[in-house]
Amino acid sequence: KNQVEQSPQSLIILEGKNCTLQCNYTVSPFSNLRWYKQDTGRGPVSLTIMTFSENTKSNGRYTATLDADTKQSSLHITASQLSDSASYICVVSVISGAGSYQLTFGKGTKLSVIP
Amino acid sequence: DTAVSQTPKYLVTQMGNDKSIKCEQNLGHDTMYWYKQDSKKFLKIMFSYNNKELIINETVPNRFSPKSPDKAHLNLHINSLELGDSAVYFCASSQSRREAGREKLFFGSGTQLSVL
Numbered sequence: 001k002n003q004v005e006q007s008p009q010s011l012i013i014l015e016g017k018n019c020t021l022q023c024n025y026t027v028s029p030f031s032n033l034r035w036y037k038q039d040t041g042r043g044p045v046s047l048t049i050m051t052f053s054e055n056t057k058s059n060g061r062y063t064a065t066l067d068a069d070t071k072q073s074s075l076h077i078t079a080s081q082l083s084d085s086a087s088y089i090c091v092v093s094v095i096s097g098a099g100s101y102q103l104t105f106g107k108g109t110k111l112s113v114i115p
Numbered sequence: 116d117t118a119v120s121q122t123p124k125y126l127v128t129q130m131g132n133d134k135s136i137k138c139e140q141n142l143g144h145d146t147m148y149w150y151k152q153d154s155k156k157f158l159k160i161m162f163s164y165n166n167k168e169l170i171i172n173e174t175v176p177n178r179f180s181p182k183s184p185d186k187a188h189l190n191l192h193i194n195s196l197e198l199g200d201s202a203v204y205f206c207a208s209s210q211s212r213r214e215a216g217r218e219k220l221f222f223g224s225g226t227q228l229s230v231l
Contacts, residue, residue: 031217032217041224041225042224042225043119043205043207043222043223043224043225044158044205044220044222045222046219046220046221049217049219051217087156089158093217100170102160103160103220105157105158105159107155107156107157108156
């Protein structure tokens with residue numbers, strides 16, 4: 001069982017609608033949580049990075065939330081556009097030693113925005 | 116100009132061959148990485164490297180070896196390719212920060228390797 005679980009696995013929404021993607025994690029000790037957007041055939045692009053002290057962080061129409069107590073994060077996309085069609089990957093950074101860390105990637109949620 | 120570029124984009128080869136994937140970053144970063152994204156879409160770290168240290172994921176077979184001619188390049192050599200090596204390989208880079216673990220990763224577009 002992966003230590004970073006994302007839901008839903010895939011999602012189809014109409015252009016202009018809002019949506020929320022979920023991420024639950026079990027890895028520890030927690031350092032930070034990241035959301036990446038990966039377009040088809042491209043590498044992931046960073047959207048947000050949040051530490052345990054940050055509850056929310058926005059990047060344009062993307063707003064990420066973090067509840068470090070329940071180990072849950074969400075990514076909310078407002079007024080979706082066709083260009084939002086991509087996989088959204090939740091990544092948790094775990095402290096793995098003095099001054100070192102390890103990234104654990106979720107499988108991603110594949111979002112399709114249709115006209 | 117692409118910040119992290121890797122070539123080739125697609126690589127099709129026979130089992131048993133030796134191949135290389137090249138990666139270059141023009142961001143001035145001090146750390147580079149290789150990741151593997153398998154058919155289940157999970158991204159897994161293979162190597163991280165800066166001018167001080169090479170960190171190898173212990174699960175990576177020694178048929179895989181990174182070669183860094185300079186700070187801006189980290190190439191991936193693969194010997195005796197196997198069917199299970201088929202995947203998308205991503206190069207990435209970051210700049211070390213005082214708060215370790217908060218480095219922002221910049222990824223290349225990936226190399227899709229198909230071993231026949």
